[in-house]
Amino acid sequence: MDAHFTDPLTLAEVADVAGYSPFHFARAFAAAFGTSPMAYLATRRVERAKTLLRTANLTxxxxxxxxxxxxxxTFSxxxxxxxxxxxxxxxxxxxRAGGPPVPGCFALAWGQPQPSTRPPSGTARSEKQGHGDAS
Incomplete structure (x- = not known):
């Protein structure tokens, strides 16, 4: 849930990933964390929203x-x-208390997956060994 808190998660989906029925997952989660899974998710989202509201130039x-x-x-x-x-x-x-906000484009890009700079496996090796050369 922490890694995908911005995704549209449902209790059934999260329970399925954990290998539980939704009812059993909700009960086990509440016993372990002291709150329901959806309340926990909302709290994670609000924590991130607080950071963005303090630091980013976003509506x-x-x-x-x-x-x-x-x-x-619902958010409000x-x-x-x-x-x-x-x-x-x-x-x-x-x-009132802080400095200038971070531009919204930077704030939205934060946390997004970054493309790999490594070549696909096997590509660099074939070129180094000269595979496919006419000589």
Whole structure:
């Protein structure tokens, strides 16, 4: 869940990956972590949203979608329930205290998979050994 918190995860999908029925997974997860899987997921998303709201030049709607929420209303309600203030109020509190925000394009690219700089396996070796040369 931590690695894919921005994906549209459902309890059934997460339970399936863990090899449990949704009911048994939810019960075992709550026993281990003290909260439901979906509440944990919402908390992870809100933690990331707090970072983006403090540091990135993104709108609240862009932050909402960047952290995996599909509804601005749900995002705002969950954010307020967890943090105690709305996303807009949270940003306003922290903008007064900090420096310039990071451009949104950099913030959205953070955490994205990076392309490999290594050649596909076998390519470099064949060229070094001269395979396919006419000589």
């Amino acid at each position: 609240v709607t862009e932050v909402c979608h960047a952290v995996g929420f599909t509804s601005l209303g 309600a969950r954010f307020r329930a967890i943090v105690g203030v709305t996303p807009t109020a949270y940003r306003a509190e922290h903008v």
